[in-house]
Amino acid sequence: MAFSGCCRDVLYGECRRNHAARMGRYAVDGCREFLAEGEEGTSGALRCAACGCHRNFHHRVVVPRCCCSDPDDAAASGRSRDCSTESTASSSTAS
Ligand SMILES: [Zn+2]
Numbered sequence: 479m480a481f482s483g484c485c486r487d488v489l490y491g492e493c494r495r496n497h498a499a500r501m502g503r504y505a506v507d508g509c510r511e512f513l514a515e516g517e518e519g520t521s522g523a524l525r526c527a528a529c530g531c532h533r534n535f536h537h538r539v540v541v542p543r544c545c546c547s548d549p550d551d552a553a554a555s556g557r558s559r560d561c562s563t564e565s566t567a568s569s570s571t572a573s
């Protein structure tokens with residue numbers, strides 16, 4: 479991986495699930511952006527609230543980001559983001 483940032487955001491764009499695959503056709507549901515149905519860490523976090531598809535069906539966009547040099551973002555989120563991937567998923571007790 480050639481990311482310059484120590485952290486990266488992963489966004490999920492339009493849904494690409496082919497709902498007409500069984501009929502040999504191609505038709506997506508038109509969902510434009512993944513919106514998690516549940517909280518991070520729950521099974522709902524992997525399901526789209528808008529179209530009901532699993533997150534894997536949505537176009538994945540990785541945004542390189544260095545949290546160490548992005549104080550504005552840290553301030554906006556209300557807390558400093560550390561670089562360990564574990565913390566965001568498991569600890570939601572802050573605040
Ligand atoms: Zn969706």
Ligand SMILES: [Zn+2]
Nearest residue numbers: 493507529531
């Ligand atoms: Zn969908």
